[in-house]
Amino acid sequence: MSFARFLTKRLLQGAFVVWGVVTIVFGLRVIAPGDPANVLLPPDVDPEVRRQVIADLGLDEPLHVQYWEFISGIPVGDLGTSLTTGTEVTSRVARSIPATLELAVAATVVAVIIAIPLGVVSATNRHEAPDYGATLFSLAGISTPNFWLGVMLIIILSVQLNLFPTSQRAIGIPAVFELLFAGQLEAAGEGLVTWLWYITLPAITLGTYFTALITRLTRSGMLDELGKTYVRASRAKGLPESLVRYRHVLRNTLIPIITVVGLQLGTLIGGAVITEFVFDWPGLGQVLINSINSRDWPMVQGSLIVISVGFVVVNIVVDTLYSYVNPRVGFDG
Structure with a gap:
């Protein structure tokens, strides 16, 4: 097997592994107890405000839509925005x-x-x-x-x-x-x-x-x-x-x-x-x-x-x- 074929094969296998990790991590977020909106909002917040925040985060979308939005940004380096600091995840992780x-x-x-x-x-x-x-x-x-x-x-x-x-x-x-x-x-x-x-x-x-x-x-x-x-x-x-x-x-x-x-x-x-x-x-x-x-x-x-x-x-x-x-x-x- 030539080096080019070997490298292509390994890169494809690596991409499959990363995709598996991404999918598992997304699944853990879905099944984890609690609501990510609680990170941003106090417990006594108005329900309408809570619904608006959930909609802004895209958490009211169907799971397949959330999943696609999540994985589609990864190839271009878009890993989302931190809920606690509001900074880009990519820049924070890169540092x-x-x-x-x-x-x-x-x-x-x-x-x-x-x-x-x-x-x-x-x-x-x-x-x-x-x-x-x-x-x-x-x-x-x-x-x-x-x-x-x-x-x-x-x-x-x-x-x-x-x-x-x-x-x-x-x-x-x-x-x-x-x-x-x-x-x-x-x-x-x-x-x-x-x-x-x-x-x-x-x-x-x-x-x-x-x-x-x-x-x-x-x-x-x-x-x-x-x-x-x-x-x-x-x-x-x-x-x-x-x-x-x-x-x-x-x-x-x-x-x-x-x-x-x-x-x-x-x-x-x-x-x-x-x-x-x-x-x-x-x-x-x-x-x-x-x-x-x-x-x-x-x-x-x-x-x-x-x-x-x-x-x-x-x-x-x-x-x-x-x-x-x-x-x-x-x-x-």
Whole structure:
């Protein structure tokens, strides 16, 4: 299968997934108890005023009409208007995307940097102290709830030791790049340090489970590859152990790791909700929780649609990377 056909197929599949998410979200709004008009109106409002507001929101239209009006605006970026603030959902969500992407990518980088070397050490020292230590670390990481870990990190490292800020995001990567392109190198460097200072605790909190997962996956993949014939042949030829271990064995282990990293990156984009809430990080998760609490359905719908699109895009990118990591994997998926 050519790359163009592969990409077309994946895009069509992704569009179908996004359509399914959109339909489910619309259905949840329909069956959810309560009236969106209550967000805008006090309980003792005149019934005529209530009917007028419902008509202005289009909630008195048949469901199929509401559904068509909802989905027809999505391809052109029209996700509706917030019930609580009156702002465009698209612009509000767009302002939150960089913060969520920064957190998800930072958590992934933290996980990969720690997990892959730890998994290699664990596999090459099987049934020894490093292996047992990595296993205990993985068990602790998988078993620890993110919200609890975040609170503990804030109490210990922020409140008691005053090493990191407790919350917020003082500066974002886009602002750092603006300073860099403007030639303000010193300010850009200070901004990057500040960004790292603020994102460290949220990234560790979000990436802990991911770190444990990749560690176990790397260990199992390395153990499987180390027992194969080509490894024994490479050693018999006198190749250095480091070359065998990292050039051949680890590279062949990367296929499942890339799969999990890609899938988890998409999951982190949507799963950062609790972490963003704990650290008051101004991303999509924060917007989503606030919108749910205020029953702002247009904002809830817009946030979920963007999250689903991000998940689909990440999966397409991961599928494309397969062939470059291992030439035996073509565009036949």
